Amino acid sequence: MHLPGLKLDLKGLPAPIPLSRGMVDAADWSAAALAVAECGGRLVALWGSDRRQGETGNFVISAAYAMQDGMIWLDLPLTGAQSGYPDISGIFSFAGRMQRATADLLGIHAENAADTRPWLNHGAWPVEHFPLRREVNGAACFDGRSLKDYPFVRVEGDGVHEIAVGPVHAGIIEPGHFRFSVVGEKVLRLEERLGYKHKGIEKRFEQLPASEGHRLAGRVSGDSTVAYAWAYCMALESAWNLQIPARASWLRALMLERERVANHLGDLGALGNDAAFSFGLAQFMCLKEDWLRLNKELFGHRFMMDKIIPGGVDVPLDAPLDAPGLARLVAQCELVEREVHQLRSIYDNHAGLQDRFITTGRVVPELAKQLGLTGFAARASGISHDLRVDFPISPYRELGVKAAFHRSGDVAARAKVRFEEILESLRLIRRMASGLPDGEQRVNPDKEMPAGFGAGRIEGWRGEIFVALEIGASDQGEQGNRILRCHCHDPSWQNWPVLEYAVIGNIVPDFPLINKSFNLSYSGPDL
Amino acid sequence: MNLSGLLSQFLAIMAALLLAPLLTGWVNQWRAWLQNRSGPGLLQPYRMLRKLFIKESVVAESASPLFRMAPYVAFGCMLLSCAIIPTLSTDLPLSPAADAIALVGLFAMARVFMALAAMDIGTAFGSLGARREMLIGFLAEPALLSVLFTASLISQSTALTEIVENLAHRDFVLYPSLAFAGIAFCLVSFAENARVPVDNPTTHLELTMIHEALILEYSGRHLALIEWAISLKLFAYSCIGLALFFPWGIAEAQAPVALILAIPAMLFKLAIGGFLLALIETLCAKMRIFRVPEFLATAFLMAVIGMLTHFLLGS
Numbered sequence: 001m002h003l004p005g006l007k008l009d010l011k012g013l014p015a016p017i018p019l020s021r022g023m024v025d026a027a028d029w030s031a032a033a034l035a036v037a038e039c040g041g042r043l044v045a046l047w048g049s050d051r052r053q054g055e056t057g058n059f060v061i062s063a064a065y066a067m068q069d070g071m072i073w074l075d076l077p078l079t080g081a082q083s084g085y086p087d088i089s090g091i092f093s094f095a096g097r098m099q100r101a102t103a104d105l106l107g108i109h110a111e112n113a114a115d116t117r118p119w120l121n122h123g124a125w126p127v128e129h130f131p132l133r134r135e136v137n138g139a140a141c142f143d144g145r146s147l148k149d150y151p152f153v154r155v156e157g158d159g160v161h162e163i164a165v166g167p168v169h170a171g172i173i174e175p176g177h178f179r180f181s182v183v184g185e186k187v188l189r190l191e192e193r194l195g196y197k198h199k200g201i202e203k204r205f206e207q208l209p210a211s212e213g214h215r216l217a218g219r220v221s222g223d224s225t226v227a228y229a230w231a232y233c234m235a236l237e238s239a240w241n242l243q244i245p246a247r248a249s250w251l252r253a254l255m256l257e258r259e260r261v262a263n264h265l266g267d268l269g270a271l272g273n274d275a276a277f278s279f280g281l282a283q284f285m286c287l288k289e290d291w292l293r294l295n296k297e298l299f300g301h302r303f304m305m306d307k308i309i310p311g312g313v314d315v316p317l318d319a320p321l322d323a324p325g326l327a328r329l330v331a332q333c334e335l336v337e338r339e340v341h342q343l344r345s346i347y348d349n350h351a352g353l354q355d356r357f358i359t360t361g362r363v364v365p366e367l368a369k370q371l372g373l374t375g376f377a378a379r380a381s382g383i384s385h386d387l388r389v390d391f392p393i394s395p396y397r398e399l400g401v402k403a404a405f406h407r408s409g410d411v412a413a414r415a416k417v418r419f420e421e422i423l424e425s426l427r428l429i430r431r432m433a434s435g436l437p438d439g440e441q442r443v444n445p446d447k448e449m450p451a452g453f454g455a456g457r458i459e460g461w462r463g464e465i466f467v468a469l470e471i472g473a474s475d476q477g478e479q480g481n482r483i484l485r486c487h488c489h490d491p492s493w494q495n496w497p498v499l500e501y502a503v504i505g506n507i508v509p510d511f512p513l514i515n516k517s518f519n520l521s522y523s524g525p526d527l
Numbered sequence: 528m529n530l531s532g533l534l535s536q537f538l539a540i541m542a543a544l545l546l547a548p549l550l551t552g553w554v555n556q557w558r559a560w561l562q563n564r565s566g567p568g569l570l571q572p573y574r575m576l577r578k579l580f581i582k583e584s585v586v587a588e589s590a591s592p593l594f595r596m597a598p599y600v601a602f603g604c605m606l607l608s609c610a611i612i613p614t615l616s617t618d619l620p621l622s623p624a625a626d627a628i629a630l631v632g633l634f635a636m637a638r639v640f641m642a643l644a645a646m647d648i649g650t651a652f653g654s655l656g657a658r659r660e661m662l663i664g665f666l667a668e669p670a671l672l673s674v675l676f677t678a679s680l681i682s683q684s685t686a687l688t689e690i691v692e693n694l695a696h697r698d699f700v701l702y703p704s705l706a707f708a709g710i711a712f713c714l715v716s717f718a719e720n721a722r723v724p725v726d727n728p729t730t731h732l733e734l735t736m737i738h739e740a741l742i743l744e745y746s747g748r749h750l751a752l753i754e755w756a757i758s759l760k761l762f763a764y765s766c767i768g769l770a771l772f773f774p775w776g777i778a779e780a781q782a783p784v785a786l787i788l789a790i791p792a793m794l795f796k797l798a799i800g801g802f803l804l805a806l807i808e809t810l811c812a813k814m815r816i817f818r819v820p821e822f823l824a825t826a827f828l829m830a831v832i833g834m835l836t837h838f839l840l841g842s
Contacts, residue, residue: 164651165734170743274732276811279809279810286563356814508734
């Protein structure tokens with residue numbers, strides 16, 4: 001792997017999805033971003049690390065780029081007193097918020113960035129305090145009195161007024177603040193303010209042994225717990241060059257697809273409900289509940305939390321996950337498939353519902369490409385990225401995945417993609433359940449494993465989930481290897497800014513529908 | 528005014544007060560059943576009212592007396608409307624107090640007070656809801672008036688009791704004008720009572736709310752009165768509909784036996800009406816807010832066609 005016009009010393013990491021890692025200097029940092037953009041690549045994640053050790057070492061800013069033939073992970077060490085790095089939000093617009101988050105957490109800034117407002121720091125900690133730095137142990141308490149007004153961008157004009165929504169909403173959803181500038185019912189501008197769910201997860205990772213990090217990763221965003229745990233384990237296994245048994249990867253994929261189906265079912269119901277078609281909600285919720293109950297029976301947890309562990313899976317080897325159990329899985333898939341076909345024809349033929357869905361919240365393919373839309377929302381806007389297709393690992397390699405693809409980019413297209421992904425996942429689950437390989441389903445890593453870097457990429461239901469992991473040397477004691485830095489990247493980082501564009505020109509009462517059609521995570525990009 | 532008049536007036540008011548929440552519960556129960564859910568039970572609105580009356584009422588610091596007053600005004604308006612609509616009997620001593628035109632005025636007054644109270648607090652949602660509510664109101668009221676005029680033309684009176692007496696107790700005649708008015712009235716009722724497809728009474732999405740946005744800031748007994756007023760309004764509308772288009776079973780003056788028989792007749796008619804409302808609500812999705820003017824324009828047009836039909840057929 002290489003970038004045209006740049007001499008980079010890239011070293012391949014042993015990962016199921018091709019990945020190279022290398023260092024750049026400040027001059028090459030933005031040149032690399034430009035080269036990636038020019039050859040059709042995209043930025044996946046941007047994060048900072050504190051690699052100071054006493055007098056040596058320094059802060060490092062890292063970026064992960066997705067290319068046609070794999071991923072490139074670039075580190076830029078900030079030497080000496082330098083606390084800034086070149087801004088790349090001009091090349092990848094969504095990098096802006098990641099840069100602002102890094103500034104809040106580590107105190108390293110993108111130089112000459114257009115937007116330098118704080119992002120994650122809402123005043124809960126002082127501006128000169130940086131929670132991710134080595135010397136901070138996370139035990140300090142602040143009175144939170146430094147909470148300041150956040151300067152929203154104001155829209156001026158005749159009849160323009162603002163509507164402030166959240167962070168506390170009338171329904172039971174995650175907290176986020178939305179500031180609409182509207183004329184009458186028409187939205188001129190939407191500005192999001194997120195970061196109400198800061199939990200210090202990235203700091204907590206640094207206090208954990210590497211062999212336990214998967215449990216924390218599985219709690220980054222509860223609706224994607226399988227995807228996060230798998231991405232973390234993939235990162236760990238790539239750092240330690242651990243080969244997992246075939247049965248383990250099949251079971252992991254089985255759980256990932258079940259997670260995808262559960263979320264799509266729930267969201268399709270909620271989409272109907274947001275258009276006051278509560279019939280849809282009741283039917284889809286019924287399907288989802290049965291789905292989750294079978295999860296509980298077969299895997300031991302409704303959301304399959306903590307079922308993916310380093311080296312394999314932690315699910316029963318025999319009953320209830322034996323032949324009769326797998327047969328129940330298949331039978332349930334067939335039942336759900338019939339129901340989903342029926343509900344789909346109800347949704348498709350409902351004039352009132354389609355009137356609300358079609359042309360609402362449109363993200364045209366050009367805009368989607370420019371803003372770096374990712375995940376299933378991108379597949380509804382003419383961008384056909386799907387890790388299961390682009391870099392198929394076992395069992396996707398054997399089974400083959402047909403990615404959904406639509407171009408109209410409105411709520412209707414996102415609903416269509418969800419329907420198609422449910423049906424494709426049901427097919428995959430059936431194939432996986434019938435062809436599940438026998439044998440071991442976990443290997444145990446040794447107590448003392450080497451230090452190193454690893455990365456994992458998984459196509460979660462919302463989009464690509466990426467985990468970058470830096471593991472320290474074993475301390476020869478009880479704990480084994482420690483995590484030096486673990487960055488979990490949620491696709492919502494990319495898609496939240498797109499939502500701001502999707503809603504422009506729509507009317508205010510359509511926002512909940514548009515928002516639900518993306519259903520982004522508030523927790524995932526706020527660690 | 529005599530004793531039987533007082534009795535039928537008293538019965539009409541008590542029936543409205545007591546049965547209105549039951550009608551709401553009935554509609555909600557059918558909505559749940561039609562969605563394959565088990566539903567909260569018929570008595571849920573009463574439990575809700577009891578809970579809200581017991582709870583403390585929290586009022587925003589910036590609230591003016593108008594904010595506290597509005598729930599009582601709204602409740603009073605709805606109660607008076609229920610008192611002048613011939614639900615059980617046409618012998619209502621209060622009915623000379625307000626005719627069909629004043630009835631529309633009563634609904635409008637409640638609406639204006641609720642909208643003012645919503646703006647009084649100064650939250651974005653209150654103003655948003657008030658704006659949308661007035662948009663619907665100014666389109667729905669003329670349509671409702673036209674419906675009532677169509678019925679008035681037949682009986683040459685704007686007093687509701689006389690209209691109903693005329694329709695119910697004369698020889699059976701088919702009025703084509705009333706068919707158009709009936710369609711118009713159904714459309715207006717959905718808009719005025721904040722039901723799907725115009726508004727969604729069960730939504731939790733602040734940005735989509737119309738009527739719910741007005742009452743977001745209310746709690747405790749104020750909210751209880753408003754909820755009760757909403758139930759009364761649905762009851763009043765259902766009764767207007769039944770009185771104008773299915774008036775059979777409503778008692779005349781000096782007819783105590785008919786008055787007793789009028790109660791099961793009304794319950795039967797309301798039960799069917801409530802079921803049909805739930806059915807339509809289940810089948811429909813909420814329309815975009817800018818389709819509401821088209822929807823209500825259709826209602827107005829229908830009502831006007833009803834009036835024209837009356838003159839064309841020279842009845």
